[in-house]
Amino acid sequence: MTDIGVSANCYKYSMLHDKYFYNILKLERFMSLTDNVFDKNFSYVNKITFRILFFANITTIVIFILTLLHVFSVDLRYCLFLFGYSCVCTIVSNLLHLLKKRKYLTSIFNLLGLEGFIIFAGSNIYIGIYMTFGLIPILATLYYNKRITIVIDICSYLLMLLALYFKYLNGASLFINLEGNTGIMATYFPVVMGFTIEYTVIFFVSILLTSRNYSLLNDMNSTLDKLRDSNEEINTKNVQLEDTQLKIIAFVAECLGSHDLFTGNHVMHTKEYVTMICNKLKELGFYTEELTDENISLFTSAAFLHDIGKIHIPEGILNKIGKFTDEEFERMKSHPAEGRRLLEFLPKIGDGKFNVIAIQMAFCHHEKWNGTGYPQKISGFDIPLCARIMACADVLDALISKRLYKEPMSIDEAMKIFEESKGTHFESCIADAVIASREEIQKIDEYFKKKETESNVIEQQWWASYHQKLENHNNR
Numbered sequence: 466m467t468d469i470g471v472s473a474n475c476y477k478y479s480m481l482h483d484k485y486f487y488n489i490l491k492l493e494r495f496m497s498l499t500d501n502v503f504d505k506n507f508s509y510v511n512k513i514t515f516r517i518l519f520f521a522n523i524t525t526i527v528i529f530i531l532t533l534l535h536v537f538s539v540d541l542r543y544c545l546f547l548f549g550y551s552c553v554c555t556i557v558s559n560l561l562h563l564l565k566k567r568k569y570l571t572s573i574f575n576l577l578g579l580e581g582f583i584i585f586a587g588s589n590i591y592i593g594i595y596m597t598f599g600l601i602p603i604l605a606t607l608y609y610n611k612r613i614t615i616v617i618d619i620c621s622y623l624l625m626l627l628a629l630y631f632k633y634l635n636g637a638s639l640f641i642n643l644e645g646n647t648g649i650m651a652t653y654f655p656v657v658m659g660f661t662i663e664y665t666v667i668f669f670v671s672i673l674l675t676s677r678n679y680s681l682l683n684d685m686n687s688t689l690d691k692l693r694d695s696n697e698e699i700n701t702k703n704v705q706l707e708d709t710q711l712k713i714i715a716f717v718a719e720c721l722g723s724h725d726l727f728t729g730n731h732v733m734h735t736k737e738y739v740t741m742i743c744n745k746l747k748e749l750g751f752y753t754e755e756l757t758d759e760n761i762s763l764f765t766s767a768a769f770l771h772d773i774g775k776i777h778i779p780e781g782i783l784n785k786i787g788k789f790t791d792e793e794f795e796r797m798k799s800h801p802a803e804g805r806r807l808l809e810f811l812p813k814i815g816d817g818k819f820n821v822i823a824i825q826m827a828f829c830h831h832e833k834w835n836g837t838g839y840p841q842k843i844s845g846f847d848i849p850l851c852a853r854i855m856a857c858a859d860v861l862d863a864l865i866s867k868r869l870y871k872e873p874m875s876i877d878e879a880m881k882i883f884e885e886s887k888g889t890h891f892e893s894c895i896a897d898a899v900i901a902s903r904e905e906i907q908k909i910d911e912y913f914k915k916k917e918t919e920s921n922v923i924e925q926q927w928w929a930s931y932h933q934k935l936e937n938h939n940n941r
Contacts (some may be wrong), residue, residue: 519555832888
């Protein structure tokens with residue numbers, strides 16, 4: 466496949482990722498909250514039932530106050546019994562809630578505790594509780610668990626019959642037969658049959674609601690699982706894509722090295738120095754918000770491309786032995802603008818932040834803090850931070866590395882130049898970061914010199930021979 470085809474496919478996939486990423490991101494927070502939607506729902510409904518239990522304490526106090534005001538005629542000892550019951554249920558429920566792995570037991574206890582409160586309150590002839598007997602079965606449907614719903618439905622029905630029986634024994638007016646019959650068959654059972662018919666409706670409605678809600682939540686959970694898998698797959702592919710793109714960028718930098726004897730090694734050196742300077746700045750307390758791990762990684766990768774514009778500079782100028790003529794120097798000074806122009810065609814990598822940084826580094830790394838650099842002659846904070854750091858890394862390597870026209874400078878001499886250039890060529894804190902990294906610079910420099918000396922000697926001999934032949938030809 467051609468380079469254009471690779472770039473087109475990379476760009477197409479990047480656009481596809483951007484299209485779906487936002488929608489997936491909206492669900493990401495919810496998906497990260499729990500591995501199982503049903504477990505999350507259990508905990509949530511348990512909190513609701515606990516709050517209702519707690520509210521039962523307040524209800525008992527209200528009944529007590531209304532009794533004192535003669536609105537109700539409820540025995541005060543009965544009020545104290547209800548209050549004690551609700552308090553014990555609340556305490557036990559809270560203890561069960563603390564045992565997070567006992568959520569099923571907590572759900573049954575809370576529901577039966579609430580049903581017990583309703584039964585105890587409803588068995589009193591002065592408290593008119595009838596419809597509330599069906600509240601707990603409906604509340605049970607919120608758990609989306611058919612087994613819990615059936616257990617609560619049966620227990621609630623039996624407890625309702627018990628409450629009605631106590632009402633009957635205490636002579637509640639509900640059980641008075643208009644024909645004057647007082648037997649249990651003529652008074653209690655007809656009322657029970659009416660409540661049973663009503664409760665049967667509640668039973669089937671609660672089962673249907675539980676089944677329907679379970680199905681809906683299960684489908685939702687499956688959808689979220691698929692979206693989570695899709696999100697992970699897209700993220701993985703996106704990471705692979707970005708990694709491939711950065712490898713291509715590194716390859717381009719290597720290819721540039723075949724065009725210029727020193728630029729290929731230079732970008733490798735400056736990449737290390739950019740990382741070193743960023744970390745030292747953070748250590749010294751400068752730009753700690755800007756120099757996140759992500760940004761340092763982007764700065765490091767973008768350093769590969771800061772001299773990409775040199776690909777448009779003729780080899781005879783790049784590899785010239787000796788000083789440039791004024792015309793040659795002006796041609797060399799065009800490489801920042803050429804670099805920006807080339808990088809504007811680079812397909813967007815990730816969210817595009819890398820592209821912006823790469824362009825800023827390529828275009829502004831020859832600007833100076835005091836405004837005497839090129840190509841724009843901007844100064845101070847108008848120069849992007851990445852380019853100010855790149856400028857230091859660029860000059861550092863140029864000073865201590867061998868070139869066709871000069872021998873390498875010692876690290877001590879280079880440090881002296883950085884000290885003298887603070888506030889003029891370089892921002893003071895960045896120059897200080899370089900000076901403070903002297904030992905690390907020495908280790909990096911020794912490693913590169915050991916690795917590159919042999920190949921550099923061969924290349925230098927070839928270019929020296931080339932220039933000698935060219936000079937001889939011109940002198941004829």
